[in-house]
Each structure stands twice: as structure tokens, then as C-alpha cells.
Amino acid sequence: MATKRSDIKTELRKSLKSGEIVPYFQPLVEIRTGALLGFEVLARWPHLSRGVIHPDEFIPIAEQAGLIGELTETILLQAFAATAALNSNLHLSVNVSPIQLRDRSLPRQIRRIAEYGAFPLDHLTIEITESALVDNLDLAGSIANGLKDLGVKLALDDFGTGYSSLRNLQALPFDELKVDRSFVNSMIESRDSRKIVAAVIGLGQSLKLTTVAEGIENNTQADILRWLGCDIGQGWLYGPPFSVHDLPKVIAAPMPATSRPLPGSSASALVSCMEPLPSQRLAQLQAIYDGAPVGLAFVDTNLTFVSINSRLADLGHFSAEAHLGRKMSEMVHPMVYTHIEPYLHRALAGETITGLEIRKPTWLRDPDDVTHLSSFRPARDEAGEIIGISIAVVDITERKQMEDALRESEAHYRHMIELNPHIPWIMGADGKIIEAGPRWGQFTGQTTEEALNMGWQDAVYPEDLKQVMTIVEASLESGDALDVEYRIHTKDGWRWVRSRGKCRRDRDGKILRWYGCTEDIDECVRLKQALRDAQAELAALQSQHSFHETLSPSKY
Incomplete structure (x- = not known):
């Protein structure tokens, strides 16, 4: 050597x-x-x-x-x-x-x-x-x-x-x-x-x-x-x-081209996360955490809090510092933790959990009737290994209350519509029915689906159809209010109805929709016809009486 x-x-x-x-x-x-x-x-x-x-x-x-x-x-x-x-x-x-x-x-x-x-x-x-x-x-x-x-x-x-x-x-x-x-x-x-x-x-x-x-x-x-x-x-x-x-x-x-995104990440995210220094990234993340309109937290694979913002911490009346290093099972209400624990383990297995609603008792400890929307997303390191769960929680109590109020309001107005003798309808700018009230089916025997588009014409008295369409087409062209009387087939035979409607336009004046209603006027039509018949009979009697007086000799 x-x-x-x-x-x-x-x-x-x-x-x-x-x-x-x-x-x-x-x-x-x-x-x-x-x-x-x-x-x-x-x-x-x-x-x-x-x-x-x-x-x-x-x-x-x-x-x-x-x-x-x-x-x-x-x-x-x-x-x-x-x-x-x-x-x-x-x-x-x-x-x-x-x-x-x-x-x-x-x-x-x-x-x-x-x-x-x-x-x-x-x-x-x-x-x-x-x-x-x-x-x-x-x-x-x-x-x-x-x-x-x-x-x-x-x-x-x-x-x-x-x-x-x-x-x-x-x-x-x-x-x-x-x-x-x-x-x-x-x-x-x-x-x-x-x-x-x-x-x-x-x-x-x-x-x-x-x-x-x-x-x-x-x-x-x-x-x-x-x-x-x-x-x-x-x-x-x-x-x-x-x-x-x-x-x-x-x-x-x-x-050689070597720039590719990691699995589960976008290229833009990869590039953007390279630019700032670690201290800048930390400051940015802290600012996002503190200013986010939702509760945010990160827990490791042992379900221990690594970070949490004040908005989420405040939901449970504990400080953010009190959460750090503590397990979720120690900080979350037992009933809630029992509910979410399976989802947390699914997230640790790689599944993204979104849209999970948690209702009373709340996310942590709050006696009020509140609802939170939660998501659990697995967080991965640069090689794709799961290192924890990113948690986001937003208070949707007000939204749920509004949804409940809307449902109640919808039920209220639907009940009113169902009791209303008038039948509401919506017609497109092309004259095709888009929506019809439920009483149409009860009144005509024709289902709502059968009445859509031009199907309602099947219920119109054949001799009235031409006149009805002439009036409808004139309103569609001019935009003038629609008002037409005609007969339709009902469970009780042919009955007179009256349809009235007005158009809704956009800012440029273009017709978007027609909104109207159809009402049963059969009794009114029959009463009017009876009145006309009575008036005609009375006129005839008066005419006959006058004629007889003319033929009678004078006393003087």
C-alpha cells in the first residue's frame, strides 16, 4: 500500500x-x-x-x-x-x-x-x-x-x-x-x-x-x-x-423539467410557501389564526392541541394557552367528544371530514342552544405522512335559526297558499308554465308536472283555447297585463276561471318572468248569466205590459 x-x-x-x-x-x-x-x-x-x-x-x-x-x-x-x-x-x-x-x-x-x-x-x-x-x-x-x-x-x-x-x-x-x-x-x-x-x-x-x-x-x-x-x-x-x-x-x-406538485398539493401552494422566511411564515400564520372569522386549531396524531386561536378557545371559556399540550378529551365536553371522536380517527386515517354539524351541547361548554359546523382535515408533511389534524369550527347558530325561521315561514305561507282559493303560477317569457300551485292538481285533476310547459292547455275548453292563446300571445309580445276568462275541465265538470298576471323585467326592460294567479269564477259567471237572464225576462215583461196598455181603449 x-x-x-x-x-x-x-x-x-x-x-x-x-x-x-x-x-x-x-x-x-x-x-x-x-x-x-x-x-x-x-x-x-x-x-x-x-x-x-x-x-x-x-x-x-x-x-x-x-x-x-x-x-x-x-x-x-x-x-x-x-x-x-x-x-x-x-x-x-x-x-x-x-x-x-x-x-x-x-x-x-x-x-x-x-x-x-x-x-x-x-x-x-x-x-x-x-x-x-x-x-x-x-x-x-x-x-x-x-x-x-x-x-x-x-x-x-x-x-x-x-x-x-x-x-x-x-x-x-x-x-x-x-x-x-x-x-x-x-x-x-x-x-x-x-x-x-x-x-x-x-x-x-x-x-x-x-x-x-x-x-x-x-x-x-x-x-x-x-x-x-x-x-x-x-x-x-x-x-x-x-x-x-x-x-x-x-x-x-x-x-430537465423537475417542477411538480407534491401529492395533495397545488403547484402554486408549493411555490408560495417557499418565498417567506420561517419567521415570516410564522407571523403570517399567527395573523391568520388570530384574525380568522372561524375557530382554528391543530392537533397532533395523539389528539393533543398544538395550536388554537382565541376564537375557538373562547367557545369553551378556556384560554388558548390552557389548551396547548392538553388532549382534546380533556378540553372538549364529553358528550361532544364522544360524538366527534370517530370522525377524528377517520381524519387521522386520511379522510377529510367537512360539514359536520354539532348541536347542543356546544363545541366545548356552553349552556345555550347553539350549532357549530366543523371540519377535520388530515395534515401531511412534505412526504405525505399524516402528522395531525387541522380543525376548523364556525358558529352557525344564527344561520340555523334563520333556516328554521325560513322553514317555518315557508310552511306558513305554503299553508296559506294551499287554503287560498287562487292558484298561483309562474310563466316564462316564452309562455311556458314554469311552476304552478298545488291547488291546480286538486282543482283540475291534472298533476303539477302535467301542467308545466304548455300542458295546462289540455285542461282548457277546446272552444275557448284559441281566444285564450290570442290574448296570452298579445301580452307576451306587448308586456301588457294579462287578463283572460275561459273554461277548464275540473273534477266537477267545466268551470269558468279567470287568469291574471304581470311581467317582471330586468334593468334593460327585458321580460324575465310572468307572475299570476288563476281563480274560480264559475259561480260569479253563473250569477252574472242568471242576472242577465232575469234582466232579459224583466225587460220582456215590461215590453209586453207596455204593448197591452197601448191596445186598451181610453176612458176619456
Whole structure:
């Protein structure tokens, strides 16, 4: 093994001088849009006889042999030259060895290489591993500040896998925070890994650092990271490391589309929840909670209150603080809890419960006769696992009272209509009956359904129908009030009726509906006819009497 390392060390010196060690480029992509932002520059040694020698094998040898500075210079010179030739505005990111963070000349070396390669240093990010900061944090801080003075950005690499990470974040002027690939690779299967990734991203957002996730291999990982608000991603999903010869082709080609909604979530919701910082999200949620016109709460899978707004808390005369950490079974009236418990377990099983009415006793403890409308929706984490129930409760007592009053009013007026001898009807602008009162069926023997549209004509005395339709059509055309008398067939034979109606117009004067009623005038018609007959008989008698007087001789 020692001989092999010695051989590699010897060949490494030669390869550095001959330019055999070359840069490879792995895409850095904006997770939200899929836009190509730049590349991480990686060292590759395609050995002529040994094949590709892995960086994990030759970089420790370069550090031991004091060649790491020369290796960094060789790689950066080639990378700067390649990107400068393309006139691209892309950023480059490169790792530096922990040994280099003990070398005060590193900032000068980086500046010299950039000047030689005509590369803008504000487009360069130096990645520092946590292990590089263990030995001498003060010296590392001095070198980091020197790099920052040049405009170079700094990234803390493999965050969470090293030592005293929070102290390092606070001590050095980092711009980026990189989530280690080990957490990204396992976060689909491991909830703990997801929580770690979420915590790292949230920490970066709180500190106003750009967050970068390594090792993204599939769309599901990208979707979760996008939902969590991670800024930049790299991994095989966006492309493997490639040589300088493929650089123009990769820059010109579009990145694969990876933006998709998570199951049960809309794309717009995913994007919108990425924008604010965690503190802003919390403030927004608190404002929504406090200002919502409905009672809101969140309970975990043990049915313990995690959050509750004052509107819901006030329904039970307990403060919001008194609910937190307490089980629903402790805070909700026993009769109510017995009623809603099955629905809560259904929600924990994934079912959304809406429109659940809870009537006296109320949601918590209130002696008044009240009604609440409740919904229980399962809340899921970024991987779709149920983590609790979102509860919404609204007081619909007034609405229920209005509904009861309307039902009572409807029954009242329906009873009045049923007792009313008049038969109400509604006719469309086209002359077709839309609705008829229930007495129509009682009066004619024709069902209400049979009378709709033009079916009512079947009950009209055939000799009257033509006159009736002439009057109806004239009113439909002119909009004048409708008033027509005719005979209809009833259970008692033919009877005279009178139909009257007026139209209702819109703002433009267009007729919308006709509203009217039909009344039984048969007795009136018969009385009028009897009166006319009596008057005719009386007139005849008077005429006969006058004639006899004319024929009688005069006494004088």
C-alpha cells in the first residue's frame, strides 16, 4: 500500500505539470425554476494506465505531499479559462482543502489565478468543510475574511456532519449552507432525515443564507426540497459531472423539467410557501389564526392541541394557552367528544371530514342552544405522512335559526297558499308554465308536472283555447297585463276561471318572468248569466205590459 501511494505521489507531480488532472463540472440548478446557475468544479485524474483515479484517493496524497495548492491552481486555471472562453455569466464553486485554510496566502493565490484567467471573483464560491474549522477557527476566520474582501462567496459544505456547526456558522461570514448528500439521499424513506433537512434549510433561511442540497437523484427529492424552500440543487437528476469538452453543450441545453406538485398539493401552494422566511411564515400564520372569522386549531396524531386561536378557545371559556399540550378529551365536553371522536380517527386515517354539524351541547361548554359546523382535515408533511389534524369550527347558530325561521315561514305561507282559493303560477317569457300551485292538481285533476310547459292547455275548453292563446300571445309580445276568462275541465265538470298576471323585467326592460294567479269564477259567471237572464225576462215583461196598455181603449 505504501509503495502504491508513493507511486501515485510521483505520478501526481508529473500529471500536475503535464495537465493530466482536469476539471469536471457538475450543474448547480435553481430548484424552483430549473434554471442553470453554475457548476461545482471537481478534480478528475484520468490516468493513462490506471484508469480514473478517484479524488478521495489522490487528494489526501496531494495534501500530504504539499501539492494541494498546485492542484487547486491547476484546476481553477482550466475552469476559469473554459468559462471565460464561453462568455457565460455562470458561477463556479470549488472545494478547498482543510490544509489550505491554514495558509494565509490562499486569498492572494485565488486572486492571482482569477486575474490570470480573467474570471470575476464575485462569481466564485469557495466551499469549506466543517472539519477544516476544527483546528484553528481564528486563523480560518482570518483567511475567510480575506477571501470575502475579494468578493468571493463562502459556503459551509457537508453541514451537520462535522463538529460544532452552529459555532462555525456564527464565527465565519458564510453566504451558503450546503445540505449533506447523506441526508438528502435518505429523506424519502427516513422521516428523521427529512426533519434534519428541513431544519438545516430553515436555519439557512433564518440566517439569510442560500441553501444548496447535494446528491439530488430523483424528482421526489427535488419536490420535497422545493416545498421546504431549498434554493439550489445538484446531483444526478440535473446531470453528472462532465468534462470541459461538454461544457458548451450543457450550457446551451435546457435543464430537465423537475417542477411538480407534491401529492395533495397545488403547484402554486408549493411555490408560495417557499418565498417567506420561517419567521415570516410564522407571523403570517399567527395573523391568520388570530384574525380568522372561524375557530382554528391543530392537533397532533395523539389528539393533543398544538395550536388554537382565541376564537375557538373562547367557545369553551378556556384560554388558548390552557389548551396547548392538553388532549382534546380533556378540553372538549364529553358528550361532544364522544360524538366527534370517530370522525377524528377517520381524519387521522386520511379522510377529510367537512360539514359536520354539532348541536347542543356546544363545541366545548356552553349552556345555550347553539350549532357549530366543523371540519377535520388530515395534515401531511412534505412526504405525505399524516402528522395531525387541522380543525376548523364556525358558529352557525344564527344561520340555523334563520333556516328554521325560513322553514317555518315557508310552511306558513305554503299553508296559506294551499287554503287560498287562487292558484298561483309562474310563466316564462316564452309562455311556458314554469311552476304552478298545488291547488291546480286538486282543482283540475291534472298533476303539477302535467301542467308545466304548455300542458295546462289540455285542461282548457277546446272552444275557448284559441281566444285564450290570442290574448296570452298579445301580452307576451306587448308586456301588457294579462287578463283572460275561459273554461277548464275540473273534477266537477267545466268551470269558468279567470287568469291574471304581470311581467317582471330586468334593468334593460327585458321580460324575465310572468307572475299570476288563476281563480274560480264559475259561480260569479253563473250569477252574472242568471242576472242577465232575469234582466232579459224583466225587460220582456215590461215590453209586453207596455204593448197591452197601448191596445186598451181610453176612458176619456
